[in-house]
Amino acid sequence: MLSNLGSLLRYRGLIQSLVARELKARYRGSVLGFVWSFINPLLLISIYSFVFTTIMQNNDPRTKPFAVFLFCGLLPWTWFSTSLIEAASSLISGGNLIKKVLFPAEVLPIVSVLANMVHFLLGLLILAAFMIGFQHYPNMAALPWFPVVVLIQLIFTLGLALGVSALTVHFRDIRELLANVLTLWFFGTPIIYAYFMPSVARYLWLFRLNPFYHFAVSYQEILFFDHFGHARSLLLLGALSVAVFLAGYWLFDRLRDSYAEVV
């Protein structure tokens, strides 16, 4: 397993070009092309802000401006959930490669995660534009933590993506199941509401068990609120993420020989 992990580095050229291909191919043939990478989150934010500020009046002053608050949690969530959904079918749709070419299968889910990470990073530009527009700037002292959170989320997502993609080969309905699990997970994470609301505080112990709770809170504290007090939990989460990654990779490696035959 470790030697396989090491060979991942050898594939970085391949991963790089596949990610580029993924991004190029996605919007090929659409009029707006790459601009969709910006429009998509923009539309999403508009819908959510309208629902949660105008229709369901949310008057907590601490989450104002709400659009920026929402953006801080929604952007990483979109990266996470889309990555998993795409990774789940990556081995099946890339079946031709696995069966007919000597191809390192783990590259496929990894490419799904990385391509979505690029969308995430592009989304940050819009977030920055929002911040300027709403005159709400992040806490500069906490900002160095931002890449740390991104890195930990990357490791965490990669681990889950590898595990999910490997299992989906054998159990196709994980794909269907996953969409529902992710919806539940989304509402169980303080993204459209804030973690300090009294109704959340009552179940805080339960929320704390949700790894994405810590991601969302970290992002919000770094980008939106004034102080970052989540460092300890975050580092713990980092350790957990490495464990998830190793477990996911182990599972993937364990089932590796079956892909060419089952896909």
Added chain:
Amino acid sequence: MTSAIELVNVSKIYRRYAGKQFATLKSALLKRSILRDLQPNEAFRALNDVSFSVARGSTVGVIGRNGSGKSTVLKLVAGITKPTSGSVRVDGRISALIELGAGFHPEISGRENVFINGIMLGLSKREVEERFDDIVDFAELREFIDAPVKTYSSGMYMRLGFAVAIHVDPEVLLVDEVLAVGDEAFTHKCLDKFGEFHRRGKTILIVTHSLGLVERLCDHAVWLDGGEKQADGDPKRVIGAYLTAVEQTEKQQMAATTAKAVQSAAPAAPVGDMFQAAEGRWGSREVEIISVALLGPGDEPSFLFHTGDSVSIRLGVQCSQPISDFVFGISVFNADGVCCFGTNTDIEAMTSDRIDGQGDVTFVIEHLDLVEGTYKLDVAVHRRDGAPYDYHRLLYTFRVKSRTHDVGIFRPRHRWTFSPNVRFK
């Protein structure tokens, strides 16, 4: 000479998983059978204890009928699947022409696909850049290289895939039945490329049904059947052995077909009611054809002959009381139902005198001058006025094989002569 590829006692068992199509995670969890379902419960042995080695710089052909394990050998050598037991060793960079253009993405241009495909096959970006022009020229796609691959015809697609794979410059080239790729000209180009590889001392392993190709290109052939190695060595010898085995099976199939046809026609049709009788066999049976045998050159019964063989059709006949008015007839039909030849004793001006008890009628064809194909036989005995005693319609099947692939029905004995200024190599 060292070997570039070596298979030692390789077996490959493909596993089938319990109700794979219907296994759902939910049901697996509910029945607590998730671990059991991940265990294989049915095994298919695709290769059984196969060993052979391929010398560096040689071209080796793997032949065998469908399902004999040829492609599995190729996948094992390519490293796409692992052997269940035994070991596979390959020396040097491999390029596998197994599925051409497998990694192409339809939405992006040929140019971008060449780069990604090249990188997938193990080249660096710089190496692809260096070879890019050669690849495009080889594929003959210069004007289309910037169009998305989804607009390519299947021939263009394959050509580009082939061009990329062959320019990876491997030490070991694996080829799986890919020469059906392009038109005649492109096929020649591919063959030339293989020849060039051979001259440069590269190792080539070809899996194909084209025996002519093996004979032409290969130094060595391996014949697999039912996952086991049957023979290994000089291509001519191995192909000969393979063809003999194929003929054997064909004979058996032909015998089975004939037996089935005869049997289904056997229930005696109502005597005298030939117009109602089903196709197959009818007649009054006053004279009966009780057996039909096709005999090859050594008088042994067979269903498979070669163009030019001498063939005898022997009818065993019997009648319960002496009869004086009878005609024996025979016709040969090809698979399209065209009558290739038909004759009877009446046409050939033989006047019947008497038949009594049991006897033989043999029709000897000294040279079976038919082209390759499957043929069917009508045999009959009837009265001079045409009223049938026993008519067997298309019940007997035989196959003619030929070394030449001439077309039509009949292959007249012939030769070519040329004046001295017309020369052949």
